[in-house]
Amino acid sequence: MTPSPIWHPFTQHGLGEPTPLVTGAGGAALFTSDGRRVVDAISSWWVTTHGHAHPRIAAAIAQQAGRLDQIIFAGWTHEPAEALAAGLRAIMPPELTRVFFSDSGSTSVEVALKMALGYWLNRGEPRHRILVMENGYHGDTIGAMSVGARGVFNRAYRPLLFDVETIPFPAAGGGQDTLDALDRACRDGVGLDGAAAFIVEPLLLGAGGMLVYPAAILAEMRRICTHHGVLFIADEVMTAWGRTGTLLACEQAGVVPDILCLSKGLTGGAIPLAVTMAIEPVFAAHHGSDRGRMFFHSSSYTANPIACAAANANLAIWREEPVLDRVADLARRQADRLAALETLPTITGARRLGTVTAIEIGGSAGYLSDRAPRLLDFFRRRDVLLRPLGDTVYVMPPYCISDADLDLVYEAIAEACDI
Numbered sequence: 001m002t003p004s005p006i007w008h009p010f011t012q013h014g015l016g017e018p019t020p021l022v023t024g025a026g027g028a029a030l031f032t033s034d035g036r037r038v039v040d041a042i043s044s045w046w047v048t049t050h051g052h053a054h055p056r057i058a059a060a061i062a063q064q065a066g067r068l069d070q071i072i073f074a075g076w077t078h079e080p081a082e083a084l085a086a087g088l089r090a091i092m093p094p095e096l097t098r099v100f101f102s103d104s105g106s107t108s109v110e111v112a113l114k115m116a117l118g119y120w121l122n123r124g125e126p127r128h129r130i131l132v133m134e135n136g137y138h139g140d141t142i143g144a145m146s147v148g149a150r151g152v153f154n155r156a157y158r159p160l161l162f163d164v165e166t167i168p169f170p171a172a173g174g175g176q177d178t179l180d181a182l183d184r185a186c187r188d189g190v191g192l193d194g195a196a197a198f199i200v201e202p203l204l205l206g207a208g209g210m211l212v213y214p215a216a217i218l219a220e221m222r223r224i225c226t227h228h229g230v231l232f233i234a235d236e237v238m239t240a241w242g243r244t245g246t247l248l249a250c251e252q253a254g255v256v257p258d259i260l261c262l263s264k265g266l267t268g269g270a271i272p273l274a275v276t277m278a279i280e281p282v283f284a285a286h287h288g289s290d291r292g293r294m295f296f297h298s299s300s301y302t303a304n305p306i307a308c309a310a311a312n313a314n315l316a317i318w319r320e321e322p323v324l325d326r327v328a329d330l331a332r333r334q335a336d337r338l339a340a341l342e343t344l345p346t347i348t349g350a351r352r353l354g355t356v357t358a359i360e361i362g363g364s365a366g367y368l369s370d371r372a373p374r375l376l377d378f379f380r381r382r383d384v385l386l387r388p389l390g391d392t393v394y395v396m397p398p399y400c401i402s403d404a405d406l407d408l409v410y411e412a413i414a415e416a417c418d419i
């Protein structure tokens, strides 16, 4: 067989690791060309919420594809986008009055940052400084990397990343350092140096290692930003759609952001789409008769009708089915299994939020830990899709996963602790 010309993401092709050919998926399972059934314990990189090939979402995609596939969105509109914007308005916090479409989590973050800078410029008080949290992750485009943690992931691009001010991750049991640092950073600087916005993943930092911090800290960070008039951007690309136990993680802190980024579970995980929602003043700052104040952002496939139809099917599932009950049930089942696993001596740390659990195996040696490839290989052989972040193994399954499949996942993790 001639080698595939495909260059895979986050893959070192030189290691010669196998690349299974996936021919189908359903529920919490993937099916490979060599006849294996693989349990998808990470929701295919955090996107699949209700399950793979969900019949309602698949039908919506098929119907829409035959009706209207794609149309320019600058100056034109279509029903799937209008329905989706109205549907989001109905379930998201009422303060978030405006819906801007893009295609991925990274672009939803780029849009959020551009909205924030445009807001300040158009108000005649330009500010450029962006505040971020240590260990944050917001995507892999240059702007999204700039507001994320620096590391081996972005070493080559570092000179091009813009400067941000990083506040410390809330230390266990404390968090006062975080709040003090945020307060100082909001206060500092005038004019271009003023703080324009603070961007954060609410309650759970995903790619940074599935790190959890208390809702009280989130609420307090929001209060500090409000106090100083600094825009508060919640990147809920991973945390939304029930992942943390509620529709939005922000809900658990009673927080409404000024700008909200949504993607991954927006279509139930079936097809790429993102939205950035904003409070009215952010839109109003771009509004008027001056064409120079419009929001200068677009991509070819903005609000693609097929993707919007998938998202509408996802919203219908949320409206008509007991999704939060399923989430609560999975959270409980995850908690039970984590409690059993935690007693193993090789487990040096464990945490859980909503449907997500994370387990630390041995000492932490970072993302390039040499245990990680061994774990990856071990889980692949066990027909379980898990992809540790360094020595952190996390489980984030589709909400439909069965008890039997969840057991397979945790049995594999328990065995992996010894390798």
Ligand SMILES: *Cc1c(COP(=O)(O)O)cnc(C)c1O
Pocket (backbone or CB within 6 Å): 104, 105, 106, 107, 109, 137, 138, 139, 140, 201, 206, 207, 235, 236, 237, 238, 239, 263, 264
């Ligand atoms: C995955 C992720 C992103 C990036 O989303 P992509 O669709 O991969 O570009 C941004 N923010 C958070 C919190 C994420 O987990």
